[in-house]
Amino acid sequence: MNEQAWKIVEQEIQRTRGSHLRELFAADPKRAKKFTASAAGWTLDYSKNRIDARLMKALVALAEDSGLRAGIEAMFTGEHINATEDRAVLHTVLRNFSGKPVFDKGRDVMPDVLEVRRRMADFANRVRTGEWRGFTGKRIKYVVNIGIGGSDLGPAMAYQALLPYSKRSLKCFFVSNIDATHLAEVLREVKADQTLFIVASKTFTTLETLTNAVSARAWLIGKLGSDAAVAKHFVAVSTNAAEVAKFGIDTANMFGFWDWVGGRYSLPSAIGLSLMLAIGPANFERMLKGYYEMDCHFRTAPFERNLPVLLGLLGILYHNGYGCESIAVLPYDQYLARLPAYLQQLDMESNGKSVDKDGNPVACTTGPIVWGEPGTNGQHAFYQLIHQGTRMIPCDFIGFCKSHNPIGDHHAKLFANFVAQTEALAFGKTADECRAEGVPEALVPHKTFAGNRPSNTLLADELTPKTFGALIALYEHKVFTQGFLWNVFSFDQWGVQLGKVLAGKVLKELTADATPALAHDSSTNALIERFRKAYSK
Numbered sequence: 001m002n003e004q005a006w007k008i009v010e011q012e013i014q015r016t017r018g019s020h021l022r023e024l025f026a027a028d029p030k031r032a033k034k035f036t037a038s039a040a041g042w043t044l045d046y047s048k049n050r051i052d053a054r055l056m057k058a059l060v061a062l063a064e065d066s067g068l069r070a071g072i073e074a075m076f077t078g079e080h081i082n083a084t085e086d087r088a089v090l091h092t093v094l095r096n097f098s099g100k101p102v103f104d105k106g107r108d109v110m111p112d113v114l115e116v117r118r119r120m121a122d123f124a125n126r127v128r129t130g131e132w133r134g135f136t137g138k139r140i141k142y143v144v145n146i147g148i149g150g151s152d153l154g155p156a157m158a159y160q161a162l163l164p165y166s167k168r169s170l171k172c173f174f175v176s177n178i179d180a181t182h183l184a185e186v187l188r189e190v191k192a193d194q195t196l197f198i199v200a201s202k203t204f205t206t207l208e209t210l211t212n213a214v215s216a217r218a219w220l221i222g223k224l225g226s227d228a229a230v231a232k233h234f235v236a237v238s239t240n241a242a243e244v245a246k247f248g249i250d251t252a253n254m255f256g257f258w259d260w261v262g263g264r265y266s267l268p269s270a271i272g273l274s275l276m277l278a279i280g281p282a283n284f285e286r287m288l289k290g291y292y293e294m295d296c297h298f299r300t301a302p303f304e305r306n307l308p309v310l311l312g313l314l315g316i317l318y319h320n321g322y323g324c325e326s327i328a329v330l331p332y333d334q335y336l337a338r339l340p341a342y343l344q345q346l347d348m349e350s351n352g353k354s355v356d357k358d359g360n361p362v363a364c365t366t367g368p369i370v371w372g373e374p375g376t377n378g379q380h381a382f383y384q385l386i387h388q389g390t391r392m393i394p395c396d397f398i399g400f401c402k403s404h405n406p407i408g409d410h411h412a413k414l415f416a417n418f419v420a421q422t423e424a425l426a427f428g429k430t431a432d433e434c435r436a437e438g439v440p441e442a443l444v445p446h447k448t449f450a451g452n453r454p455s456n457t458l459l460a461d462e463l464t465p466k467t468f469g470a471l472i473a474l475y476e477h478k479v480f481t482q483g484f485l486w487n488v489f490s491f492d493q494w495g496v497q498l499g500k501v502l503a504g505k506v507l508k509e510l511t512a513d514a515t516p517a518l519a520h521d522s523s524t525n526a527l528i529e530r531f532r533k534a535y536s537k
């Protein structure tokens with residue numbers, strides 16, 4: 001971070017540290033209006049944060065003086081900002097509706113992007129209309145996406161989020177874990193002659209995905225009695241045509257993407273094929289347009305009104321200014337139940353870095369711990385700690401004015417909880433208020449709420465493909481903003497790569513016929529020996 005600008009932020013934090021949100025709201029009736037900004041169907045009310053105008057100005061100056069504007073342009077224009085892999089970071093072109101070219105290594109990438117999307121739409125339409133049939137001539141009723149990490153979390157989360165827009169006669173499942181239970185339980189739910197498997201893997205070398213895909217293929221052939229069935233029941237999404245062909249999937253049934261799409265940013269690419277099958281190409285495009293609207297906003301809006309930049313700066317305020325280690329994401333919408341898990345990967349894999357772009361240890365902590373559950377469930381579980389625990393946990397509350405399921409007064413009750421929680425966190429309850437309610441003196445300390453606990457409220461009219469796309473782009477760019485200010489490389493993931501090779505050696509030792517000479521520590525050796533004994537029985 002720009003040291004000079006950060007010093008000023010710190011001074012402003014010192015100045016405002018003693019203020020309570022109760023006083024800040026009382027002093028300024030226009031506070032909510034002052035600290036609200038909107039874009040792409042979303043309104044961000046950030047007034048219930050420990051901020052005032054001067055502190056916000058200092059934060060915005062931090063972004064400006066750190067060169068964020070140029071950083072954003074570098075990403076959108078295809079500079080190789082993923083330097084450790086020497087790659088561009090161009091997930092934004094997957095939803096570029098400007099009609100303008102975008103270049104990587106001197107080549108316009110837009111024609112390829114549009115061509116893959118056209119092929120995806122064509123395929124999705126054929127499956128959805130029943131033109132594409134299974135090996136025995138039956139319509140496809142089940143789609144099983146086999147992938148993990150970035151090739152799973154996005155489509156799985158989005159399928160659930162956009163269920164109201166999906167074709168209900170087509171059911172999607174997502175298999176990721178190498179634990180055979182995951183695959184086995186899904187296979188119990190589907191019928192081989194009506195199932196389409198999508199093997200989704202950027203590299204097409206990931207152990208979990210290939211193991212699951214091989215087992216799924218054996219199951220299918222076993223059920224349908226012919227190797228020829230694979231052509232009608234397996235398609236692939238990958239950047240690696242050679243490995244796809246080696247696996248036995250005709251590359252005519254492969255949907256490609258490119259090394260400049262990071263796994264956790266790949267939902268709008270062909271990795272979203274299962275989602276497109278479910279919601280149809282038109283809704284998929286509406287989702288992309290939501291992403292695009294937020295992209296344009298991020299690229300052009302002044303920082304003081306720029307939603308991703310504001311979210312990023314407020315996160316930095318708490319993370320680096322107040323030492324908060326985690327943030328809670330609390331969607332008040334059951335359809336967004338998997339959003340916290342998705343954002344966990346997006347944020348923690350991108351900014352969980354401890355060296356800066358020059359390879360030196362970072363000067364400040366990076367990457368918050370992201371967690372959460374949908375409201376109101378979380379209220380009956382972990383909110384206690386947020387309200388009265390010893391830690392400060394900034395929260396993002398996400399909600400909608402309208403419900404897809406307007407049954408009775410459910411939605412008003414949900415919304416009442418959504419709003420009331422942010423109010424209670426901000427204002428708390430004083431000891432005097434407790435006494436006025438007749439709380440016995442001995443219980444007053446237990447029933448007092450300090451308040452002054454920060455939250456953002458993100459509100460849209462309705463969860464639609466468009467507002468959904470805009471929401472995901474908002475968080476992508478928030479993560480970009482923070483990674484840029486922390487001066488870390490947000491688009492590599494060497495820790496994940498490490499995991500991909502670690503298990504290989506142990507696997508050989510677990511399954512070797514002859515007892516291997518084990519040279520690990522005594523704990524690891526004992527665990528391997530115990531497994532070998534049980535495995536050989």
Ligand code: G6Q
Nearest residue numbers: 149150151201202203206263264
């Ligand atoms: C995402 C990560 C990681 C990746 C998975 C799956 O940004 O790189 O989660 O998506 O490891 O990788 P493949 O798609 O190559 O199978």
